[in-house]
Amino acid sequence: MGGTEHLSVRREGATLILTLNRPEAKNALSLPMLVGLYDGWVAADEDDAVRSIVLTGAGGSFCAGMDLKALAGNGMEGERYRDRMRADPDLHWKAMLRHHRPRKPVIAAVEGYCVAGGAEILQGTDIRVAGESATFGLFEVRRGLFPIGGSTVRLPRQIPRTHALEMLLTGRPYSAAEAAAIGLVGHVVPDGAALDKALVIAEQINACGPLAVEAVKASVYEAASLSEADGLAAELKRGWPVFDTADAKEGSRAFAEKRPPEFRRA
Structure with a gap:
């Protein structure tokens, strides 16, 4: 290891x-x-x-x-x-x-x-x-x-x-x-x-979606060196693609079905 x-x-x-x-x-x-x-x-x-x-x-x-x-x-x-x-x-x-x-x-x-x-x-x-x-x-x-x-x-x-x-x-x-x-x-x-x-x-x-977690972390650090307006614009660029992932759809289904999500990093 x-x-x-x-x-x-x-x-x-x-x-x-x-x-x-x-x-x-x-x-x-x-x-x-x-x-x-x-x-x-x-x-x-x-x-x-x-x-x-x-x-x-x-x-x-x-x-x-x-x-x-x-x-x-x-x-x-x-x-x-x-x-x-x-x-x-x-x-x-x-x-x-x-x-x-x-x-x-x-x-x-x-x-x-x-x-x-x-x-x-x-x-x-x-x-x-x-x-x-x-x-x-x-x-x-x-x-x-x-x-x-x-x-x-x-x-x-x-x-x-x-x-x-x-x-x-x-x-x-x-x-x-x-x-x-x-x-x-x-x-x-x-x-x-x-x-x-x-x-x-x-x-x-x-237990959270790995793609979402990594995008959130990246956005926080990227925004730290930007103005608020530029940071918000950069957030949209990182955030919107997360909604199109299979993991995002799985998270919504799992919530509706009252079960733990099975994220596949996709």
Whole structure:
């Protein structure tokens, strides 16, 4: 099913679960993890049986950001993936969802640390669930660094600018409750329950028409960079064709017949 030594992949129904799997380093990003992540995004989009993706971390943490030593290729764990990076110098940005957007919905299930590069990957996800003890933050300025994974662009578009700037300029940690209050995450659940909640949401998505779900997601992101008038025009271009699909007709029949729809992605 793919994956690498730092990124595990498994299927649960129509959901592909990608797990950052380097718990001894709080799932700090490494070359094996980035390669596995990118391959996971691509595999999900290429498999029509996959309708949603859940991203989580092993060992009680989501991701503590970049591991500069590993990314420098020190040791075999980085070196064996060096050819992938040479072949696609943009691979790490695609893996971190900076230069790639999966067409399937991505749900983040966060426990523990979700900071620096981890918080930047989070901004590339669509729906976010956090355990109540999770910690969020963009710590780069505290180390004289720049959050170049997209945060200065995406964060002010996802939460109010005053909160985005405070998070970016202070580099302080945020609790899960604070993250929910400013809109960075949508759900806070008891510790250890984030993945279960994410899978419940994924199942709700999986029960919907896949063509409709993907068109809705694409429309939301496309409209974000357009004026309202242009966004509404673009919405019609994406939305009307959905009504002509066999899945749309099946949805209407199933509603009339009071039964679950059987969508066939057609």
